[in-house]
Amino acid sequence: MDFDTVIINGLIVTASEILPEGLQIGIKDGKIASIGRKLLRSDSSARVIDAAGGYVTPGGIDSHVHIAQDNSPTGDTWETATRSAVAGGTTTVLAFASQKRHEESVLPAVKAYHEKANGQAHCDYGFHLIVSNVTTDILNNELPAVLSSEGITSVKLYMTYEPLKLTDKDLLHVMLACRKLGMTTMIHAENSDMISLVIEGLERNNRTEPFYHAIARPRIAEDEASYRAISLAELVDAPILIVHMSSEKAVQHVRDAQTRLLPIHAETCPHYLFLLSDELRSCHGHDQFHGARNICAPPLRHSISDLEALWRGIANGSFTVWSSDHAPHTYDHPLGKKIGLVNGIPRFSKVPNGVPGLETRLPLLFSQTTACLPSDKARLSLPQFVQLTAANAAKLYGLADRKGAITIGFDADITIWYPQGDPKGQVEIQQKHLHHGVDFTPFEGIKVQNWPRYTILRGEVVWDRDSAGIAGTKGFGQYLKRNKGQIVVGRLGQTAEGMSEGERDFWM
Structure with missing residues (x-):
């Protein structure tokens, strides 16, 4: 497959593990199309994003x-x-x-x-x-x-x-x-x-x-x-x-x-x-x-x-x-x-x-x-x-069929961080550098050890800290019709403390 974008040299993080080094992410038509090694063909026209050893997390x-x-x-x-x-x-x-x-x-x-x-x-x-x-x-x-x-x-x-x-x-x-x-x-x-x-x-x-x-x-x-x-x-x-x-x-x-x-x-x-x-x-x-x-x-x-x-x-x-x-x-x-x-x-x-x-x-x-x-x-x-x-x-919230994970078939929503210890990622939070429409931040002066280098939304770079900053455009964001959500913790069907089994059936 010839991809639109390939992310190389990143450490991919999932909700359960950090994947082995050397894996690349191939993106096609806004979706994650492949996760593997040597995804770039010699004649590929794909854009290459070099994570340079930085962590790669879901958007x-x-x-x-x-x-x-x-x-x-x-x-x-x-x-x-x-x-x-x-x-x-x-x-x-x-x-x-x-x-x-x-x-x-x-x-x-x-x-x-x-x-x-x-x-x-x-x-x-x-x-x-x-x-x-x-x-x-x-x-x-x-x-x-x-x-x-x-x-x-x-x-x-x-x-x-x-x-x-x-x-x-x-x-x-x-x-x-x-x-x-x-x-x-x-x-x-x-x-x-x-x-x-x-x-x-x-x-x-x-x-x-x-x-x-x-x-x-x-x-x-x-x-x-x-x-x-x-x-x-x-x-x-x-x-x-x-x-x-x-x-x-x-x-x-x-x-x-x-x-x-x-x-x-x-x-x-x-x-x-x-x-x-x-x-x-x-x-x-x-x-x-x-x-x-x-x-x-x-x-x-x-x-x-x-x-x-x-x-x-x-x-x-x-x-x-x-x-x-x-x-x-x-x-x-x-x-x-x-x-x-x-x-x-x-x-x-x-x-x-x-x-x-x-x-x-x-x-x-x-x-x-x-x-x-x-x-x-x-x-x-x-x-x-x-x-x-x-x-x-x-x-x-009913988005687990397309968001929240670096998985084949999901939207290519990805955040790429600077390599560990890279001074370019170390930031003192200051209102003058933020992009919201408010005139203050409660976190003024707090130093963080890393900041997103790239933000990718459906395969498009919308934030490039080393270059353009805001690289996306107003209106690119889409409204999401969501599915029914999942229960992440616990389960339905528990009997309330002090109730008898089936007691709810009398009134629910």
Whole structure:
């Protein structure tokens, strides 16, 4: 076969192993057509990409990003967010089409989000659906419709935020509907009433500076809600993913459920493993509000021990995916983070939650692997890196037939890193070098040991750090109709604790 592109001299990493040296990847018509030796014919016209001894991993799948949502009027567009994705080695993003509370249907939200994204993306993309107003018609008719016609196979639900939070009964109804359809249910788990009570007390005592955001959403609020989400899911035998987890105790709830083979998946994000709540106290010059840039929910936690507990969860497999939760609120904008300055007085409760992180997600985690650190210092292996950043998300969200693996027949979505120890790959993260549409990065000054040299999407180089930088074009990214997701952890059919065998049959 005469290939369009052949990648040579790379160390190919899969979700289970590092393949033997000397293997090459042949790409034809955007697909991986061959993995073998001596793929180049003497008369071949194929483009040759020399990995020069660098690691070759599947293109990243960031399965939790917020782009151009109505509640985020500043910052990233689909163009700028996906541009930053490919610059950081990510080839697929899954973002959120969000139903508003007053809407009786989810279909207008999906239509409007298509209109925003169409023709704008540098990478491939798909949608999750946020449901905030549960109706019988949505459960019985619209969820099946978006599954079949749009290939949307995941729904996100909130246990907090007044405009979005659902009752436990509504959570159960959606879990049951999604279980029946084979859709993935994602849960933002924080106890809304606990948070509301603490905020009322802080504001009554005039403690409204950015740091108090970390006080307002204590770990116990996440712990309780996570346990409750797991209990609800266990009641109806439904698989769930708890998103952006930050608490050791909450992760332990997940781990305990997983040991009982319950299909409970967990996600965490870079800011919870690299940053502490002291970032909310930070000042810059005379700007006392500077720490508001780092307001996110759940909040940054207080102690190094909190970070270490999450790293243990990475190492022991408690986490299924590693996502950015990219939330592009500009800082220096009256409708961005600074909306929390009310008549010059800081009000942390008014600051939009979320930090950017799409471009920096992969380098931050790759720098903690055995590719960059001695084995006794590394936080995870390279196969674990592939699982967390690509393979598991592809399985969970219905893309495992074409994305998330370097396998013959799959899309040629590939990230090539610099050779181990190459100084060109060693980067200090700085806002001025990033490609998003936000005016800050929470990871400013952090040094990473490697950065993607090439990002390849469906066989085309869309990022070439040594030459053009952004080498792809807006609009090359395609919308992905997804299949039903797979259960990555546990299995269905477990009897809930305290129930008799077959007890659900009386009411389900």
